[in-house]
Amino acid sequence: MIRAMIGAQKALSIGTVLLIPASLYMVFVYAPNEATMGVVQRIFYYHVATAWNGYLFIGLVALMSLIYLIRREDTWNRAARSAAELGVLFITLTLIAGSLWARPVWNVWWTWDPRLVTTLILWFFYVAYLLIQAGAGESQRQKRFAAVFGIVGVIDIPLVHYSVVLWRSIHPNVVRPGNPGMPPEMLITMIVSVIAFTVLGLYLWSRRLEVESLSQRVEALKAKVLPL
Numbered sequence: 001m002i003r004a005m006i007g008a009q010k011a012l013s014i015g016t017v018l019l020i021p022a023s024l025y026m027v028f029v030y031a032p033n034e035a036t037m038g039v040v041q042r043i044f045y046y047h048v049a050t051a052w053n054g055y056l057f058i059g060l061v062a063l064m065s066l067i068y069l070i071r072r073e074d075t076w077n078r079a080a081r082s083a084a085e086l087g088v089l090f091i092t093l094t095l096i097a098g099s100l101w102a103r104p105v106w107n108v109w110w111t112w113d114p115r116l117v118t119t120l121i122l123w124f125f126y127v128a129y130l131l132i133q134a135g136a137g138e139s140q141r142q143k144r145f146a147a148v149f150g151i152v153g154v155i156d157i158p159l160v161h162y163s164v165v166l167w168r169s170i171h172p173n174v175v176r177p178g179n180p181g182m183p184p185e186m187l188i189t190m191i192v193s194v195i196a197f198t199v200l201g202l203y204l205w206s207r208r209l210e211v212e213s214l215s216q217r218v219e220a221l222k223a224k225v226l227p228l
Contacts, residue, residue, distance in 0.1 A: 008212070012203035018139045019196035023049075023189075031189040045190050047097040049197035050090045051119075055157050057087035057201065058126060062154040065147035075216070077143050080150055081133045082208040084126050086201055091123045116161040122160060125153040 027045045034041035064080035098116065099109045110116065129150050136142040159166075182190075 009203065009206040012199055012206055015199040016203050017195075019192070019199055023104045023196040026189040026192050032183065034091050034186075037105055040101060043097050043101040045193040046197070047094060047101060048190055049193040050093040050097060053201045054087055054091040054094055054122070055161075056198065057083045057090060057205070058122065058154055058157060060205075061087060061126070061129070061150045063151040065089050068147050069144060072140075074143075075212075076217070077147065078212040079209060080147065081130070081174060082205060082212060083131050084133070084150065085208065086205055088123065088126050090197075090201065091119065091126070095119060095123065107221050114167040118156060118160040118163050122153070122156045125156060126150075129153065190225065
């Protein structure tokens with residue numbers, strides 16, 4: 001899988017170059033203004049796109065960590081760590097975009113809404129995961145602990161997603177099964193933005209995996225040369 005991601009790097013780079021400008025055009029030109037919130041609602045398209053990618057890369061942390069625990073190959077641990085870096089990045093962007101959207105709509109930068117709180121918990125959890133990984137060094141025991149930690153944290157994603165249903169929330173639940181709750185132009189723009197950011201995220205991950213692969217080669221060469 002990791003080799004496939006690195007091999008798909010060119011296709012992902014082309015997709016990124018094509019889809020990101022298309023997304024920008026659709027967000028700022030094609031999509032109509034929302035009747036109540038006006039121009040500020042356009043943050044929504046990137047808020048959703050970054051949130052989805054946060055889910056995706058945290059899910060990949062759990063998957064790569066599970067494979068690492070089964071196979072005990074450090075390549076999978078590196079892949080999990082790289083995915084966590086991107087997961088934390090996208091969740092950070094989600095929180096920032098949400099705050100920028102909340103200020104003119106709710107008149108506050110932050111409120112202790114269930115979805116915001118569960119998202120913040122997810123962010124803290126995977127920042128902690130990265131700190132554990134940073135301190136692991138060559139300790140296989142600590143890497144296994146980080147892997148278990150990375151798998152457990154994914155439980156928060158359903159809580160984030162369904163928090164607006166499970167608890168009293170002022171956060172809008174725009175996309176509902178069978179009822180998108182928005183005009184077709186807005187829905188299409190949202191889908192294109194999500195796809196564009198997903199391709200961008202996978203491209204960044206492929207580059208990060210390439211760096212990790214090169215790092216492994218350097219370590220292998222050092223192991224051969226240093227005994228001499």
